Amino acid sequence: MSGLLTADDATLIDLSIGLEDDPPSEPMPPSIDAFDHEAGAERLAENLSGLGHDVEASDFPDEMGLAWEDLAVIPHAGTHMDAPWHYGPEVDGEPAKTIEEVPLEWCRGNAVVLDFRWMDPGEEISVADIEDALDDLDHELSPGEIVLIQTGADELWGQPEYLTQFPGMSAEGTKFLVEQGVKVIGTDAYGFDKPFTAMGERYVESGESEELWPAHFAGREVEYCQIEKMANLDELPRRTDIPIVAFPITIENGSAGWVRPVAFIEADAGGDTA
Known part of the structure; x- marks a missing residue:
């Protein structure tokens, strides 16, 4: 992987969705x-004037200052990594890590893509489903690998259906992956669990609290991070041994941090992406 990080001919594949202003998928x-x-010149002139300097917007070259943006946003918008603290205050009796405490070593390694595009929206991905997907790849998980769950939901980004048309992980499936030594699990869907509507319907029908965010709450028993709202998994040339870096921004005592996962692929890599 170290060679790929500096290779001029390596292909970089962006697996993220960025921040947008008021998208219908959030x-x-x-x-x-x-x-x-022009507005930047006005604001910079105001700042300097406030410091006692006689500066006007027209004093800037071409009467133009610096462009910038003011953002109001939660750390769970766009592609982001959830820290163990997001799931609960403790993991198996120990204090849960906030996002700035997540080891960087967890956030880089070889990824495995498990394809669940065949599943119906609202279904839960079971241990058996995961084992079948691994068997299809003839792959055995190793500690430190990053598992990416492909649902195809990223194709709906920008539409309200993005929030509802995907399968989600089960608690048992989540714990199974972590017990294999996996520390980071990503999904190209809006959420890691089944959609909000499916959880609400099942809870009302059964009255069982286990229907509410079961995959997230599995993180109170096993320690892991999840990356939500990934994209472009169909652009990867293969399903295993995909070098990835996915370092989250640090937020003090944060439950999550924005992340831009990038895959590094050697120039002559081939294979079926379906």
């Missing part, structure tokens, strides 16, 4: 207030 969407260069 129930708590970011708000992005953008300032162009």
Whole structure:
């Protein structure tokens, strides 16, 4: 992997969705207030004037200052990594890690893509489903590998259906992966669990609290991070041995941090991406 990081001919595949202003695929969407260069000159002049300097916007070259944006956004918008703290205050009796405490070593390694695009929206991915997917790849998980769950939901980004049309992980499936030594699990869906609507319906029908965020709450028993809202898994040339880096931004005592996962693929890599 070290060679791929510096190889000029390595292909870099962006596996993320960025922050957008008020997209219909986010129930708590970011708000992005953008300032162009003319507005930037006004604001910079105001800042300098506030410091006692006689500066006006027209004093800047071409009367243009610096462009920037003001953002109001939660760390769970866009592609992000959930820290163990997101799931609960403790993991198996020990304090749960916040996002700045997540070891960087967890966030890079070889990824395995498990394809569950055949499943119906609202279904849960079981241990048996995971074992079948691994058998199809003739692959045995190793400690430190990153598992990516492919649902195909990223194709719906920008539409309200993105929030509902995907299968989710089960508690048992989540614990199974972590027990194999996996520390980071990603998904190209809005959430790691089944959609909110499916959870709500099943809870109302059964009255069982286990229907509410079971995969997330598995993180109170086993320690792991999940990456939600990934994208472009169909662009990967193979399903195993995919070098990936996915370092989250640190937020003090944060439950999550934005992340831009990138796959590094050697130039002559081939294979079926379906």
